[in-house]
Amino acid sequence: MSTLLDISHIDMEFPTPKGSFTALQDVSLKIAKGEFVSLIGHSGCGKSTVLNVVAGLYQATRGGVILNGREVSEPGPERAVVFQNHSLLPWLTAYENVELAVKQVFGKSKSKPEMKEWIEHNLKLVHMDHAMHKRPDEISGGMKQRVGIARALAMQPEVLLMDEPFGALDALTRAHMQDSLMEIQAELNNTVIMITHDVDEAVLLSDRIVMMTNGPAATIGEILDVKLERPRDRLALAEDAEYTHLRSQVLKFLYEKQRKIEPLSPGAAASKKSDTARKASAA
């Protein structure tokens, strides 16, 4: 398979009052068309930074990202992002949120009725056609994330970037969303990079799992090929030996090789958690 996206020797340094902080060091990854890659690692390891560099929201200090033979220097709709916190415009309905993206991307190439059809098609794809004209504050967290995905898909991106898309959802909704995403993926065969904390999610959805070492100066530790047959069924896989093996591989990497020493007192752990959450939202 030919390479669609080439993340080439990326270093990322952030200036801080105490001097520059190296978040990423020499991250290289080649992704083929139609591949589903997930990035997994502990909080603060720079997963989001990698995604933001690919999205063009950050400029890498050294190295670069090449998409279809062209270097990426700024954000663009061909690298649509599904943000962690849906990032829908709260004053627009689901339909209008998708419409904003569609008008911007296809305003010149599609006629009005075509655009309407395309917006509705994408909302139908994520099963949100029944609540198209509701505002974000009138729908549930899972539904908001669906609309966020519809908006990204509607841009017809070459690479779909997902930053912990289901991280803020409860377990049942998350499972439901994962199934939906697999369904969509089977239909559209998008190229996807997804950041996740969730080992099961990574194994279930990905073709490859990229495991990152802990920061500072984080880089790619191991890459795991997931050769499970598609379509995948979570119930069947739960008993599957190959699945269990892959899962334990990831767990071993995270909890043996890259074990992160967290303070044990609950208060400190909580503050650490909120701290990383803030970092993630800042990124």
Next chain:
Amino acid sequence: MSTTTSMNEQMEPKVLWLDRLLAVASSVGKRLAMPVVGFAAFLLLWSVAAQNIDTSLGKFPGPQAVWQQFGALHAEHNRSREKEAAFYERQEKRNAARAAEDPDYVPKIRAYTGKETFVDQIGTSLVTVMSGFFLAALMAIPLGIAIGLSRTLNDAVNPIVQLFKPVSPLAWLPLVTMVVSALYVTPDPIVAKSFLVSMITVTLCCIWPMVINTSVGVASIDKDLVNVSRVLRLPALTHVKKIVLPASVPMIFTGMRLSLGVAWMVLIAAEMLAQNPGLGKFVWDEFQNGSSDSLGRIMAAVLVIGFIGFLLDRGMLLIQRWVSWDKSNIAN
């Protein structure tokens, strides 16, 4: 409890309906009860205190005296309007008669120049405050957006805003008066100089809270929303129209409400100080007049000023509720 209600429902559905009406009435009553009690206590305290204060213009007016003055002011206004109508009628008749005698006669129309009544002064003050306010909004909101979007511009403008923000607009008043007198010299003025002076003073006091709130609102837009705009590569103007403006509407309105409240207070003081037409001038004239009714009339004006200020604030709140997407952010 639940069994009794269900039995009632079966046997006497009409009673239940009545119950519900009573419940609604009592909840409305409860909500109104305390304000009514508060108001009554205020009136009582006022009338007791008023009786015990002797001024050189007689006793301090109590609620009743003020109420009488409201009636008198209203009657005065009606009389003045009748006079005005009569004046125009006479003028028209006179002109018609002369035109009948001499076909070449070009009729002279003179405006009625009676003293402004209380109601006229209210109108003048309202028009002044609204024009000054809108003029300020017209300048402050675009400026605030620009400052909120650009760090550099913010660094340049912020010290100036911070310097002028705490200045009482009344300090500007003499300067504004002189500048308007020097620059506004047309033989046929569209608006009176005094109006212009009051309006500019209002503008000067409205502009700073609006600039600051707008720029803070714009600068604190959720970063993810800005990233959405960047990923979509929205052009600058679309970015402002679709993302920045709606996102900062709640803050913009907070600034507008703040400044309208201050503007109304400042305008009254400015009118008093500069003898410009309006409620402030009414209060000052009555004070200078020094009749036995004056204090009552001033007290009536005070109440009207307060009531109009309250209505202006409520009006802004209604508009804010109407245009803002963020209903949770709007407190009383």
